[in-house]
Amino acid sequence: MAEKDEPNHVAPREHRxxxxxxxxxxxWTRVYREDRLDDxxxxxxxxxxxxxxxPEGKTEAKFKRxxxxxxxxxxxxxxxKEVTSRWCTILHDGEEIRCATRGTFKQVxxxxxxxxxxxxRVKFRMVSATEGAVESVSERKTKLSRRHSxxxxxxxxxxxxxxxxxxxxxxxxxxxxxxxxDRYIVAAENGGLAPVVCLNKIDLLxxxxxxxxxxxxxxxxxxxxxxxxxxxGEGIDALREVLKDKMSVVSGHSGVxxxxxxxAVQPGLDLKVGKVMEDRRGKGRxxxxxxxxxPLDVGGYVVDTPGIRSFGIWNVAVEDLAGFFLEFISFxxxxxxxxxxxxxxxxxxxxxxxxxxxxxxRRYESYLSIRDSLGGR
Ligand SMILES: Nc1nc2c(ncn2[C@@H]2O[C@H](COP(=O)(O)OP(=O)(O)OP(=O)(O)O)[C@@H](O)[C@H]2O)c(=O)[nH]1
Ligand SMILES: [Mg+2]
Ligand SMILES: [Zn+2]
Numbered sequence: 015m016a017e018k019d020e021p022n023h024v025a026p027r028e029h030r031x032x033x034x035x036x037x038x039x040x041x042w043t044r045v046y047r048e049d050r051l052d053d054x055x056x057x058x059x060x061x062x063x064x065x066x067x068x069p070e071g072k073t074e075a076k077f078k079r080x081x082x083x084x085x086x087x088x089x090x091x092x093x094x095k096e097v098t099s100r101w102c103t104i105l106h107d108g109e110e111i112r113c114a115t116r117g118t119f120k121q122v123x124x125x126x127x128x129x130x131x132x133x134x135r136v137k138f139r140m141v142s143a144t145e146g147a148v149e150s151v152s153e154r155k156t157k158l159s160r161r162h163s164x165x166x167x168x169x170x171x172x173x174x175x176x177x178x179x180x181x182x183x184x185x186x187x188x189x190x191x192x193x194x195x196d197r198y199i200v201a202a203e204n205g206g207l208a209p210v211v212c213l214n215k216i217d218l219l220x221x222x223x224x225x226x227x228x229x230x231x232x233x234x235x236x237x238x239x240x241x242x243x244x245x246x247g248e249g250i251d252a253l254r255e256v257l258k259d260k261m262s263v264v265s266g267h268s269g270v271x272x273x274x275x276x277x278a279v280q281p282g283l284d285l286k287v288g289k290v291m292e293d294r295r296g297k298g299r300x301x302x303x304x305x306x307x308x309p310l311d312v313g314g315y316v317v318d319t320p321g322i323r324s325f326g327i328w329n330v331a332v333e334d335l336a337g338f339f340l341e342f343i344s345f346x347x348x349x350x351x352x353x354x355x356x357x358x359x360x361x362x363x364x365x366x367x368x369x370x371x372x373x374x375x376r377r378y379e380s381y382l383s384i385r386d387s388l389g390g391r
Contacts, residue, residue: 087140089149094134094174095307102130104138104146105307113138113146131157132305132317133174133261156206158263161326169328173263173305173317178208180256180316182266182275184215190226191267196380197325198265199237200338204330207263210238210256214271217243231374235340244274254279259313268300268321276318280311285318332390336364339381341373355390357382 092104092111104111115130130136135152154174162168179202183190195211202209211232216225229239240256242249253275256262264272273285285308288301305319336342336356342364346354350361359365367373 089137089139090146092136092138092146093307094130094132094136096304097128097130097132098304102148104136104148105309106138111138111140111146112144113148114141115148128171131171131174132307133176133263135175158201158205158207158265159328160201160322161328163324163326172265172319176207176261176263176315176317178202178210178256178260178262180210180212180253180262180264182212182214182264182270182272184218184267184270185213185226186215186218188267188269190228192228192231192376193380193383194267194325195228195232196339196377197327197384199232200327200330200335200384201325203338204327210240212240212242212253212256212264212275214242214244214275216241216248217245231376242275244271244278247278250275250278254312257310257312257314257316261315263305263317263319265319266321268323270321272321273302273318276308276316280308283308327384327388330388332385332388335385335388335390336381339377341377342367342381345373355385357385357390 090106092106095103095105095110097103097115099115101112101114104113130148130151131154134154136148137150137152138146138148141147154171156176157174158172158176158179159169160172162170179198181195181198181202183195190213199209211228213226213228219225225241232239238256240249240252242253244250257279264276266272269288274287277283277285277287286301300321302318302320305317307315307317309315330338333353333355336346342356345363345367346356348363349356349359351359354362354364356362356364364373364378368375368378
């Protein structure tokens with residue numbers, strides 16, 4: 015069963031009043047906590063114990079050195095700002111502390127894609143005047159996860175503990191892809207984040223050309239849509255308002271203007287922005303190299319992330335997918351066959367609604383495409 019096989023699930027976000035919930039509710043806290051305990055508690059303990067008793071042939075001195083971090087200063091709370099394979103930066107009391115990723119964490123990481131993600135709440139100790147060591151990671155309240163792009167069936171946690179995903183697309187250069195937006199929405203809902211859609215580069219629309227109607231597509235199902243231009247400043251106030259006092263992550267294709275938008279929201283931030291020169295396919299070069307947590311002057315935090323090429327859905331069962339397409343739900347309830355997949359069945363109310371123009375065909379296409387990628391028939 016999905017619950018047993020995939021213990022890292024976090025609860026879908028509480029939906030706003032009047033909106034229907036995706037069909038599943040799992041006892042995620044219990045399953046998740048057990049999993050975390052196993053991975054971070056017992057596993058860490060086990061490795062630590064094995065370190066304490068030096069195996070034959072290894073010198074006492076070497077083990078003392080490795081144990082040093084544990085006997086350092088007091089335990090303190092922090093939030094992870096940046097992560098690389100060897101170290102992470104923790105924000106604590108307005109200060110940045112660089113922490114080595116201890117051997118125990120590295121070993122655990124081989125089983126999970128990343129044990130520490132940006133946004134994680136951690137406990138750490140100082141081990142020297144300038145360096146710390148992470149001792150434990152708190153249970154994640156939310157997470158934005160995707161399928162690891164080259165490691166096969168491995169989860170990659172992009173960011174932990176954020177309230178909302180501001181998914182950025184551009185109206186042109188690179189071209190707007192509704193399929194990607196819909197993938198993000200499924201992942202956000204599955205991980206407990208509220209999605210907000212932001213269409214950038216509206217200055218590139220020709221005179222008289224209409225804005226893409228994303229607001230008509232997503233507004234009625236409760237997702238805010240904003241239109242922006244980092245170049246002209248249009249919509250930047252609205253974006254700042256969205257980010258204010260919240261923990262957010264911005265994500266989207268490379269070159270859509272994520273870092274440019276954050277620079278516009280907070281002058282002086284000076285995030286590195288891609289060169290104006292774009293490659294032949296219209297995709298900007300990959301400019302932001304790693305995710306970074308940024309404190310906002312208006313209150314709250316935002317995580318800038320590197321652009322992605324594609325987004326593989328993680329930990330959604332094929333039969334649960336339609337529940338993430340909120341406008342399908344009232345129709346799906348009346349499908350003739352219980353467990354209707356809304357693909358080939360007779361008397362499928364969802365397909366009828368698509369034909370009657372009550373469900374947008376772009377959303378139905380996204381559903382079919384994601385379903386296909388999840389192995390649905
Ligand atoms: N015309 C126009 N260009 C923009 C706008 N926003 C960003 N750009 C340009 O788009 C290119 C990419 O911008 P970035 O902010 O680096 O994009 P990004 O999404 O952060 O890209 P990655 O870090 O690679 O994921 C740069 O040349 C920007 O100047 C906009 O609103 N209008
Ligand atoms: Mg960037
Ligand atoms: Zn159906």
